[in-house]
Amino acid sequence: MMKLPIYQVDAFARTVFGGNPAAVVPLESWLYDTTMQQIAAENALSETAFIVPKGNEWEIRWFTPVQEVELCGHATLASGWVVLTHLQPRREVVRFASKSGELSVARAGDRLAMELPRWMPEPVAAPPPALARALGRAPTETLAHGSKYFCVYESASDVAALQPDFAALRTLDRYGVIATAPGAERECDFVSRFFAPGAGVDEDPVTGSAHCLLVPYWGRVLNRSTLYGKQISARGGEIWCTLGKDAVTLAGHVAPYLVGEIEV
Numbered sequence: 001m002m003k004l005p006i007y008q009v010d011a012f013a014r015t016v017f018g019g020n021p022a023a024v025v026p027l028e029s030w031l032y033d034t035t036m037q038q039i040a041a042e043n044a045l046s047e048t049a050f051i052v053p054k055g056n057e058w059e060i061r062w063f064t065p066v067q068e069v070e071l072c073g074h075a076t077l078a079s080g081w082v083v084l085t086h087l088q089p090r091r092e093v094v095r096f097a098s099k100s101g102e103l104s105v106a107r108a109g110d111r112l113a114m115e116l117p118r119w120m121p122e123p124v125a126a127p128p129p130a131l132a133r134a135l136g137r138a139p140t141e142t143l144a145h146g147s148k149y150f151c152v153y154e155s156a157s158d159v160a161a162l163q164p165d166f167a168a169l170r171t172l173d174r175y176g177v178i179a180t181a182p183g184a185e186r187e188c189d190f191v192s193r194f195f196a197p198g199a200g201v202d203e204d205p206v207t208g209s210a211h212c213l214l215v216p217y218w219g220r221v222l223n224r225s226t227l228y229g230k231q232i233s234a235r236g237g238e239i240w241c242t243l244g245k246d247a248v249t250l251a252g253h254v255a256p257y258l259v260g261e262i263e264v
Contacts, residue, residue, distance in 0.1 A: 026087060057095045071117070133165070159191055179193045
């Protein structure tokens with residue numbers, strides 16, 4: 001039986017019970033994949049991050065309750081908070097080696113700023129008819145990148161009104177679906193929601209990895225390099241975004257919820 005530290009924080013939230021909760025488990029060395037998956041399932045959060053020291057920096061992996069994923073933004077922000085607040089509080093920046101390349105989290109006033117890959121969604125010539133049916137409303141534009149569909153709607157109210165058929169979404173050939181629209185005037189530049197029932201998360205409260213696509217798309221549409229986005233899930237979250245040449249920078253608040261210990 002091992003005892004491991006665990007932290008749970010709400011990422012992209014000013015206060016607890018908002019944003020996206022993530023668990024972070026610092027390790028001295030990697031556990032078996034099956035053990036990490038079991039811990040993530042037991043936590044029953046959209047993501048559990050595991051971090052292991054590597055020289056002066058860290059390695060990171062992310063698990064939903066049912067599978068490992070190639071990138072998770074909010075759990076990376078949470079992991080950065082754990083390192084910069086508890087494990088190495090004298091640091092200003094922490095870097096994580098991951099399956100999606102090197103990621104960084106830095107102090108930015110009362111927020112943390114995270115650098116993630118920049119990805120541009122590409123138009124889908126023939127979207128599967130099941131996609132619009134599962135979402136309950138046809139998007140005006142359908143794009144995709146990697147494991148995610150990217151569906152654009154006319155208004156924030158269209159995105160807010162979506163009531164997806166999650167069982168139908170699980171049958172798609174990509175596990176994630178981003179729904180997005182321009183923000184209401186003076187409220188934000190764009191809104192989004194993210195559905196990933198194929199990865200064990202029906203609706204993710206705030207999704208950093210989705211913004212790897214959202215920021216380049218809306219940066220091009222709005223001809224802006226700085227953007228303010230809101231993810232309009234039930235918990236909600238806000239993200240300050242900067243579009244760089246090769247990366248996107250996402251800044252947000254982190255609200256700590258739990259510090260404890262698990263036995264496995």
